[in-house]
Amino acid sequence: MSEKKHRVSRRQFLTYTLTGVGGFMAAGMLAPMVRMALDPALEVGEEGDFVSVGLSEDEVSEEPQRVDFTREIEDGWYESEQNQSAWVVRIDGEILALSPICTHLGCTVDWGTNDDHPEEFFCPCHFGRFERDGTNVAGTPPTRPLDEYEVDVRDGMIYLGDINQRG
Numbered sequence: 001m002s003e004k005k006h007r008v009s010r011r012q013f014l015t016y017t018l019t020g021v022g023g024f025m026a027a028g029m030l031a032p033m034v035r036m037a038l039d040p041a042l043e044v045g046e047e048g049d050f051v052s053v054g055l056s057e058d059e060v061s062e063e064p065q066r067v068d069f070t071r072e073i074e075d076g077w078y079e080s081e082q083n084q085s086a087w088v089v090r091i092d093g094e095i096l097a098l099s100p101i102c103t104h105l106g107c108t109v110d111w112g113t114n115d116d117h118p119e120e121f122f123c124p125c126h127f128g129r130f131e132r133d134g135t136n137v138a139g140t141p142p143t144r145p146l147d148e149y150e151v152d153v154r155d156g157m158i159y160l161g162d163i164n165q166r167g
């Protein structure tokens with residue numbers, strides 16, 4: 001049986017190499033274009049979407065009220081529902097919607113549950129305290145205010161959007 005020598009010429013070597021490198025570079029340039037073409041399917045979340053929390057503007061008072069609501073989250077092709085909560089309160093005529101997540105280590109705050117400080121939000125984990133407008137009380141573990149939802153009023157009803165960090 002004869003063994004056939006297969007030699008690659010310099011010209012063939014250059015052709016193979018340049019074709020490979022060129023293909024690799026083309027794929028790198030095309031990938032972002034393909035991704036953009038598939039958007040918004042690959043877009044993470046629904047930024048800027050507001051959700052009704054079933055509370056009318058007239059019902060909001062200086063006494064914080066907890067509202068629980070569900071937000072639909074889209075992540076690529078995957079859709080899910082996320083349960084969220086907020087404390088809605090009126091301060092000097094302005095409506096605020098505060099996150100119930102303590103800014104110290106993430107426990108859940110409650111309104112008026114500390115007998116010594118009944119007019120504050122209280123976090124039972126490390127005795128963190130926040131004022132009615134969400135400002136952290138100095139000398140307690142949290143070092144920044146409660147986060148705040150974007151608020152919109154549509155036809156007299158309260159809608160909440162993204163959560164933003166304050167302070």
Ligand code: FES
Pocket residue numbers: 102103104105106107123124125126127128129141142
């Ligand atoms: S988690 Fe709230 S005070 Fe520490």
